[in-house]
Amino acid sequence: MNKKIAIIGAGSIGCYVGGRLAAAGANVNLVGRARIGEAIRQHGLHVTDYLGYEQQLPLSDTLTFSESLDSTADADLVLVCVKSAATAGVAQDLAKHITPSTLIISLQNGLNNAAVLREHLPNNYCLAGMVQFNVINRGDGKFHQGSEGGLECEADSATAPLLPLFEASGLGLEQPQDFLAVQWAKLLLNLNNPINALSGVPLKEELSQRDFRRCLAAAQAEALSLLNQAGIKPAKLTPLPPHWIPKLLTVPTWMFKLLANKMLAIDPLARSSMWEDLEAGRKTEIDYLNGEVIALAESLDSQAPVNQSLIELIRDAENGGRRGWSASDLRQQLHV
Numbered sequence: 281m282n283k284k285i286a287i288i289g290a291g292s293i294g295c296y297v298g299g300r301l302a303a304a305g306a307n308v309n310l311v312g313r314a315r316i317g318e319a320i321r322q323h324g325l326h327v328t329d330y331l332g333y334e335q336q337l338p339l340s341d342t343l344t345f346s347e348s349l350d351s352t353a354d355a356d357l358v359l360v361c362v363k364s365a366a367t368a369g370v371a372q373d374l375a376k377h378i379t380p381s382t383l384i385i386s387l388q389n390g391l392n393n394a395a396v397l398r399e400h401l402p403n404n405y406c407l408a409g410m411v412q413f414n415v416i417n418r419g420d421g422k423f424h425q426g427s428e429g430g431l432e433c434e435a436d437s438a439t440a441p442l443l444p445l446f447e448a449s450g451l452g453l454e455q456p457q458d459f460l461a462v463q464w465a466k467l468l469l470n471l472n473n474p475i476n477a478l479s480g481v482p483l484k485e486e487l488s489q490r491d492f493r494r495c496l497a498a499a500q501a502e503a504l505s506l507l508n509q510a511g512i513k514p515a516k517l518t519p520l521p522p523h524w525i526p527k528l529l530t531v532p533t534w535m536f537k538l539l540a541n542k543m544l545a546i547d548p549l550a551r552s553s554m555w556e557d558l559e560a561g562r563k564t565e566i567d568y569l570n571g572e573v574i575a576l577a578e579s580l581d582s583q584a585p586v587n588q589s590l591i592e593l594i595r596d597a598e599n600g601g602r603r604g605w606s607a608s609d610l611r612q613q614l615h616v
């Protein structure tokens with residue numbers, strides 16, 4: 281029988297992953313906001329990737345959209361795809377509907393979403409997961425994977441019955457042994473999210489400016505030094521190990537383009553989801569990204585001034601403050 285999957289948070293990641301799983305034969309229920317449901321009802325769900333993958337999926341008996349979590353009752357798998365601040369609320373709602381046999385995987389950035397799910401859903405398997413690629417919501421039900429990478433989650437035999445489906449979807453579901461190391465490695469890369477959001481330009485354009493890269497290098501170097509003190513070794517998610525990336529980021533742009541062509545192999549229109557949040561007037565995930573660096577610093581009786589400044593600038597932007605920073609202004613502001 282086809283696997284039943286409920287996607288909670290039908291946004292960029294939820295609709296893209298849900299579309300790929302539906303195309304691979306799963307029964308998928310997307311749970312999200314009316315505006316997204318309306319777009320998909322009108323235009324269908326259109327999922328594409330940078331390699332030329334393309335599927336147009338109309339809503340049907342096997343691909344449904346709803347605004348409530350009723351459908352989760354008999355799901356084999358729930359994928360939590362909301363922003364981190366919404367996780368606790370989703371978990372409380374899920375607790376009213378779900379049965380213990382349903383596996384739950386958080387496909388969110390940050391370190392603690394799975395722990396929040398476990399706290400509210402003690403009878404279910406709740407695993408931390410990770411999306412290694414970027415998805416752009418192009419509107420009208422169109423979701424595009426703009427960079428390379430697949431899906432990962434904590435190693436657990438509970439995922440075994442679902443692995444063939446993830447394989448068939450083309451996204452896979454890798455299960456590295458040390459998942460905290462993967463989460464920290466992804467978090468180091470996500471330290472670019474506030475810089476991208478403050479720059480106001482697409483990721484490719486931002487990373488092509490040395491002063492923006494210097495800001496990212498400083499935020500990463502600060503976090504890496506704290507991780508080292510804490511004895512945490514982030515995983516290697518990119519061709520270079522994490523502690524080399526700050527050095528690579530600060531080389532002149534002509535050299536960076538030569539050495540880091542993979543890092544720049546991004547859709548020219550792709551931006552961080554933090555930029556999308558500022559654009560939509562929503563709270564960002566800053567507390568769950570740079571905020572984790574501050575928490576680590578505090579646990580070591582230390583400080584992280586670059587990450588602290590980025591948090592303050594994003595908070596200001598969330599409250600209508602300055603956006604569209606030039607690379608040199610931001611570098612000056614961060615004293616790097």
Ligand SMILES: NC(=O)c1ccc[n+]([C@@H]2O[C@H](COP(=O)([O-])OP(=O)(O)OC[C@H]3O[C@@H](n4cnc5c(N)ncnc54)[C@H](OP(=O)(O)O)[C@@H]3O)[C@@H](O)[C@H]2O)c1
Pocket residue numbers: 288289290291292293294311312313316361362363364366369370387388389390411412413414415416417553562565
């Ligand atoms: N986008 C990317 O390229 C990318 C890549 C890797 C990882 N991630 C991570 O993936 C997670 C999801 O990011 P995203 O960019 O896909 O976010 P998103 O586009 O904002 O999608 C989340 C959707 O869930 C909705 N939602 C919130 N609470 C809900 C609830 N209780 N029930 C149903 N729907 C609810 C949101 O609506 P409202 O806006 O009305 O709240 C929004 O439409 C984040 O942790 C992000 O860091 C994103």
